[in-house]
Amino acid sequence: MAVHTPDVLQEIIDDFHDLAEEQRLELLLEFSDNLPEPPQRYAGHEAEMEQVVECQTPLFLALEYSDDDDPEVTVIISAPPEAPTTRGFAGVLIEGLSGKHASTILSVPDDIPNKLGLTNALTPLRLRGMTALLGRIKRNISEHLS
Template identity: 40%
Template sequence: MAEHEAIPPRLRAIVDEFKASDRNEKLELMLEYADRLPPLPEHLRAHAGMEQVHECASPVFLHTEQHGDGLVFYFDVPAEAPTTRGYAALLAEGLHGATPREVLALPGDFFLEMGLQQVLSPQRLNGISAILAYMKRQALRFVPAPAP
């Protein structure tokens, strides 16, 4: 599977939107996504069952649930970290309903295609890489066991 094909369609549309944007537009898009991050459902508000992404400079919490065949990712990222919050929001939106295998197949550096290295510091890039790594680790728990 080519790297382009490894990005699920919903996320592909987001990647393409960023790819077509200049540096300032990329930052504006990140802020728009930050504003769109939905609030946590009641059962996650105390971070019960959520995993903290310790590699991020900002406190980032993640929880994954399976709904049908697809996954739903929930994030809690403070508004004071808008680029990290925006990245979490675009991942949650772009991978909403993706199967565990689709999440696992996503290239760890797909964000480079979006041009995020033009607008984020190396430290932030390490943090967003860690967010995806945590998502993949959580997705792995939902991969069906092979039939005996």
């Protein structure tokens, strides 16, 4: 499958690269502040969501699909307020991917944390967790489509 970054996600990546390296973490924290709360139906029901165990933080994921051959995917992520970098990356993924078609999300490059220019600002463990979150989203979509 060809690798492709959707326009919205590419704009976010460009926004990160337009900043000096030390300001990128601040932008990530803005995404943290803007992470939407999961819909009410998930409140207190994290057991119905998939836990991303590779993350140091208790992070939960749910995907909802339209009824098309190439369904639109709604990305829902629950991350605690005391984990701002994780919440920030979740916010980037929700803004950049939610509402996109499954085939579009599956074509997103796996190294989005690197593309955001955060490799010097975050620990390798945090970067692995971020990469794992995107990987879980893609795996969930692949399983849904098969």
